[in-house]
Amino acid sequence: MTGAEELVEKGNTSLRQGRHEEARRHYEQALALAPGHPGILNNYAAVLEKLDQLDEALAAYAQVQAQIPPHAGVLTNWSVVLMKLHRLDEALAKIEQAIRLAPHYAEAFNCRGSILFGLGRRQEALESYDRATALRPGHSTSLLNRAAVLQELKRFKDADLALTELLQREPTFPRVRQLVLNNRLRGCDWTDYAALAADVVQRVEGGEVSVDPFYFLGIADRASSQLAAARTFGAQYGPMAPEVLPSTGRGGRIHVAYVCADLGIMRSGILRGDCSRATIERASRFQGSRWVRCGPGCLSISTN
Secondary structure, three states, X not given: OOHHHHHHHHHHHHHHOOOHHHHHHHHHHHHHHOOOOHHHHHHHHHHHHHOOOHHHHHHHHHHHHHHOOOOHHHHHHHHHHHHHOOOHHHHHHHHHHHHHHOOOOHHHHHHHHHHHHHOOOHHHHHHHHHHHHHHOOOOHHHHHHHHHHHHHOOOHHHHHHHHHHHHHHOOOOOOHHHHHHHHHHHOOOOOOHHHHXXXXXXXXXXXXXXXXXXXXXXXXXXXXXXXXXXXXHHOOOOOOOHHHOOOXXXXXXXXXXXXXXXXXXXXXXXXXXXXXXXXXXXXXXXXXXXXXXOOOOOEEEEEO
């Protein structure tokens, strides 16, 4: 195995494990040893897309396609980047080319559905998702996308069937129970709603992140459940370092302010500790105050 091949293997491992910056470095080192290699460039473009370096990813895909015959996988990935850049007409042209090359490539139809959905062509998007799920039955992303467009078409019972299948096939799929509950709510279908909500509350109380923090407020009606949720969601980010909290002096209070709608107080982990000095307020109350950021873009603290 050459040095470039070893670096590519390392990059592929890092990419699969979600270590995107590390993967990028490996691919760049491999490209230094094998400049312009289309296979390495293709992987490099994929990790650039993960890092939201979209213009660079486009340039890399263009270099790949300039060296090899048109390839459905490359064209599909290229269209995903164009879609993220909101260049939907260009993305649609690329994905149509991919489908002509590989009419049984499920991922191309899934991508085409997302592009058409973005263009507001919902019935055509549904047809693409139907084709994707027919080619690749039970695939989680295709089922999820299909349910989303069915919701927009007000076909809530059909959306429920897709989401229920997703829940049965992949019960650990992120937020799948929230999606089922939300669809039942939108369709005014109360079948098993209370049991589903109770199951979610029990899971969150047991330490499982089954729903988003803000959504949880609408299904849990006990203070003990809310506190358990604070501990569960806060545990994702670890405890807040004590040195982050500003000193208030004797008898002072800490003012905690929401700065986003995603219930950042739960994310911060602060509720797992002593709340006797904390006052929860809206951020507008403290405009002009000194802030110390202590969460992932969600929460700040000031003192008086």
